[in-house]
Amino acid sequence: MVQNKDIQLRDPFVYVNESEGKYYLYGSTDKNIWGKGTGFDVYVGDDLENWEGPYPVFRPDQHFYSEENFWAPEVHAYDGSYYMFATFLRKDNGKRGTAILKADSLMGPFLPHSDGPVTPEGWYSLDGTLHLDEEDKPWMIFCHEWVQIGDGSVCAVRLTEDLKETIGKPVTLFNASEAPWPTSFKHKTRNTQDNYVTDGPFVYRAENGELLLLWASFVDNVYAQGISRSMTGDIKGPWIHDAEPMFTSDGGHGMLFHDLKDNLILTLHSPNKTPEERPIFIPMEENDGKIGGKKDE
Incomplete structure (x- = not known):
């Protein structure tokens, strides 16, 4: 049994098995x-503090299309199976992209499902997440990385019903600089322009029906978590952005979920420094679409 303080893990994603x-x-x-x-490994627990594991859920074979940057696995139940959306650095062209794996169990083993990454081949992309629209059509929301375009963006693309391929071209939902809270930085070697980061998009439908999108960036070089809102309730937006980030203490790549007692929880990793990163869990309150830390009663 291990506790959160002992688990080195980035980009936490919790699947609640009721x-x-x-x-x-x-x-x-x-x-x-x-x-x-x-x-990738998984930890299993019943209280968000004490965990059994780690248990291996994915190990690549010699023919796998990546050897580096195994990042940000999310697991979603869909059409009777479990699908893992995860980011990999491609062997063939050295660019990152999100691919889709499949398993019959939450414990895996997850095996390649899509034919390599389904993000555009020539893009640096990462952090794909599954979203079902109001007609239950599958979409993938992901980030087009700042390392390629400077002003990182959040994009959406339709998926085929079997989650093997994309339909049409991605649409850009917004760029990081459109939100009021991220700040830019200049990279010493990759480029010297003003860069803005987008990381870890996660879609959440609020109790009042609003469609929210969590994503991470930086404020004065400190990792932070923010929220944007679709003005139409549709994934294509247009999107408006909360003025202030919801978490500014060097943590991000978060997601919201309801625990087994129906409490709203934000999980993210903090600090954003290897090997010190740990999963943290923060009780939240929702009030007419506004998400904030739960106040002590």
Whole structure:
């Protein structure tokens, strides 16, 4: 049994299995997250503090299309199976992209489902997440990276019903600089322009029906978590942005979920420094679409 303080993990994603009364905690679990990838693990628990594991859920074979940057796995139930959306650095062209894996169990093993990454081949992309629209049509929301375009963007693309391929071209939902809270930075080697980061999009339907999008960026070089809102309730937007980030204490790549007692929880990793990153869980309150830290009663 391990506790959160002992788990080195980035990009936490929790699957709540109500029938078992268990939480499944996935994330970027390689010790050297920036180098050679070994796969993904899962932790299983019933209280968001004490966990069994880690258990391996994905290990690549020698023919897998990536050897580096195994990042940000999310697991979604869809059409009777479990699908993992995860980011990999491609062997063939050295660019990152999100691919889709599949398993019959939350414990895996997850096996390649899509034919490599489904993000555009020539793009640096990452952090794909599944979204079903009001007609239950599948979409993938992902980030087009700042390393390629400077002003990082959040994009959406339709998926085929079997989640193997995309339909049509991605649409840009917004760029990071359109929100009032992220700040720019200049990179010493990659480029010297004003860069803005987009990381870790996650879609959440608020109780009042609003469609929210969590995503991460930086404020004065400190990792932070913010929220944007669709003005139409549709994934294509247009999007408006909360003026202030919801978390500014060097943490991000978060997601919202309801725990087994129906409490709203924000999980993200903090601090944003390897090997010190840990999953943290913050009780939240929702008030007419506004999400904030739960106040002590």
